[in-house]
Amino acid sequence: MTSLDDATHSTQNENKEKIKVLFFGRSKCEATDKAIKFLNRIDFEVTIVKSNGRGESLPEDIDWWTGDYIFCFRSLFVLPKRILDRAKIAAINFHPGSVEYPGSGCLNFALYENAKEYGVTAHLMSEKVDGGNIIECRRFPIFLGDTVNSLLERTHLKLLDLFLDTAGGIGALGDGYIKKLLIKSGGEKWRGEARRMKELDRLSTIDIGVSAPELERIIRATHTDLFPPKIILHGYEFSLRSPQKNMP
Structure with a gap:
């Protein structure tokens, strides 16, 4: 995958070719559908892959895709390096948790630890799950009366907002928008190893x-x-x- 430092910076106005995106979302997900509609509205060329459950195999035909960006939004697929490398500029994941909670079950562990705040994170993707550089982490309070359902609902709304702002910024300002966010978020680092579903099952x-x-x-x-x-x-x-x- 091309480094953002090496990528040619241009805006849509300067380059008439559509920005090509491989979008990974989730089936039967209202937020996924809203994200796709937004990408179409800002005139991105979008290839869509939706996951139905954990452990599902990737469709073989995406090995032929090449383009500018990969966006992962609520997808259950774990993308191998050969797919990540198909994005010329960046592969970006939208993680439903703050940098303190990489991996699975992040919301549950935030509640269990009586955390005061939670968040959502956009980050570059690498072979290591939730290990890439942070583009932006947005935090919000956890209330004493929050449950899994109430915090999850708020998290999904915040995650969609983060996606719309990120994709919209790319559409308006080109890949320089992501580079600026990476510099701004330079102090944000993942905390600890990514948790797995078996840890949530134990909890x-x-x-x-x-x-x-x-x-x-x-x-x-x-x-x-x-x-x-x-x-x-x-x-x-x-x-x-x-x-x-x-x-x-």
Whole structure:
């Protein structure tokens, strides 16, 4: 992949050719659809690949794609180097977490740790998941009453805003826009190694001897209707139906 330092800086007004983008999004995702509509509105030439679930294979025909940018927005695909190298200017991921929380389950661990703030991050992509240079990290407060669902909803809105601003800046100012953001965000660094889904699974599996305060932390950090925390007892799995206490 061409370095941003080596790339020729030009704007759309100076170069009449459309900016070519390979966009990775997620199926049945309203934010993904809004992102695609925006790219079309600003007259990018967009090739779209949507993921349906983790572990899915990449379509073979994208190996033939070449263009200017790769955008990953809520996609579940892990892109190999051979794909990243197809972008002449930059491959950019929009991560639903701040730099303190690379990898999977980032929102859950922020809640579990009683973090005061959370965020969303745009960064250059490398072979290492959530390891590339930071383009921009935007932070916002976590409220005491936040749950997984409420914080996730706010995160998705902030992530879409970050995407629209980033893509819009590229459309208006060319690749020099990204270079300026990289310089501005030079002090932002990833903190620690990217977490994996198995770590979230461990967090949501409750020990039978858990204390009441620790149980409250786990429930707040992990409970959703689709993926509730659980106890495994004598080979049987018991899931928490509701995060609310049954009062006598």
